[in-house]
Amino acid sequence: DTGLKDHFSLKGSKEAKVVNLTSNKSNAEVSFADWDKFKFAPIRESTVSRAMTKRYFADLDKYAESDVVIIGAGSAGLSAAYVLAKNRPELKIAIIEASVSPGGGCWLGGQLFSAMVLRKPADLFIQELGIDYEDEGDYIVVKHAAYFMSTLLSKVLSFPNVKLFNATAVEDLITRQDETTGELRVAGVVTNWTLVSLNHDTQSCMDPNTINASVVLSASGHDGPFGAGSAKHLHRLGAIEMGHMRGLDMNAAEDSIVKGTREVTPGLVFTGMELAEVDGFNRMGPTFGAMALSGVKAAESVLNTFDV
Numbered sequence: 001d002t003g004l005k006d007h008f009s010l011k012g013s014k015e016a017k018v019v020n021l022t023s024n025k026s027n028a029e030v031s032f033a034d035w036d037k038f039k040f041a042p043i044r045e046s047t048v049s050r051a052m053t054k055r056y057f058a059d060l061d062k063y064a065e066s067d068v069v070i071i072g073a074g075s076a077g078l079s080a081a082y083v084l085a086k087n088r089p090e091l092k093i094a095i096i097e098a099s100v101s102p103g104g105g106c107w108l109g110g111q112l113f114s115a116m117v118l119r120k121p122a123d124l125f126i127q128e129l130g131i132d133y134e135d136e137g138d139y140i141v142v143k144h145a146a147y148f149m150s151t152l153l154s155k156v157l158s159f160p161n162v163k164l165f166n167a168t169a170v171e172d173l174i175t176r177q178d179e180t181t182g183e184l185r186v187a188g189v190v191t192n193w194t195l196v197s198l199n200h201d202t203q204s205c206m207d208p209n210t211i212n213a214s215v216v217l218s219a220s221g222h223d224g225p226f227g228a229g230s231a232k233h234l235h236r237l238g239a240i241e242m243g244h245m246r247g248l249d250m251n252a253a254e255d256s257i258v259k260g261t262r263e264v265t266p267g268l269v270f271t272g273m274e275l276a277e278v279d280g281f282n283r284m285g286p287t288f289g290a291m292a293l294s295g296v297k298a299a300e301s302v303l304n305t306f307d308v
């Protein structure tokens, strides 16, 4: 015990004891309990740079060949990541998120309201995550959507086989054409820093990076500045017709999204609201059970592509 924990419980001020910590490398003396003598262990700026960059570049190297690439760290993509990473620790799972902040549309319940509604049986997934909720019969309420998202995010990020590349946008898909059948197969994603993606019109060509994957799970949400990107790419390649998301109908929408979760093109599974653009499903607005359970089903669909 370094004594710092005393301050977390606000015991430090009363029980003013100075604890000396000898670090392995520097033999630095670090006092915690007396704020006047407080001092961090020493650092050089280049050490911080290297601590970040060597890990990031090692991750770029490691995940250049991934087992699963998940596009979008919203509620559907992260629910799938949780089930996959927990059950298949040997799989390398890269999550590509265009925004700096992962979580998608799941930091609020709806409009600017905090509470998040999930219809049963999505309560089982909330129990799996260990999140408290109020049981209202056919549905449950988590007191804040951010409580759900932060718990899910922290569990996903704690798995050693998951890497989140945020501030990174999927710009295109890697595709192969089967020489005999002519069938299209998705073999990975084409990425760029999001700030670069947003500036293609203002700068001369800035070529992207790539990640090969055994299977891509697209969870990029409904149409928007970045959303539904994989659906649009498949449409451009002539592989699918776009259904386009329809008006709001909670009952119809949530069942359709979970049922429709599947491998749409070989090597590419869709989950969450992006499916509404693929299949022409209704939107459901502020009820999140379908995102969680579509993610759970998507994890199964991803695993099925490996088993084939």
Ligand code: AHZ
Residues within 6 Å of the ligand: 071, 072, 073, 074, 075, 076, 077, 096, 097, 098, 099, 102, 103, 104, 105, 106, 168, 169, 170, 171, 219, 220, 221, 222, 226, 227, 228, 229, 271, 272, 273, 274, 283, 284, 285, 286, 291
């Ligand atoms: O930033 C996006 C978001 O975090 C990210 N994303 C989109 N395009 C991307 C790209 N590369 C990398 N090209 C990209 N990341 O994908 C995430 C999608 O999260 P989301 O919460 O928007 O989608 P979801 O399907 O998980 O949940 C949707 C929940 C609903 S339902 C609904 C309605 O009925 O109106 N609206 C929302 C937001």
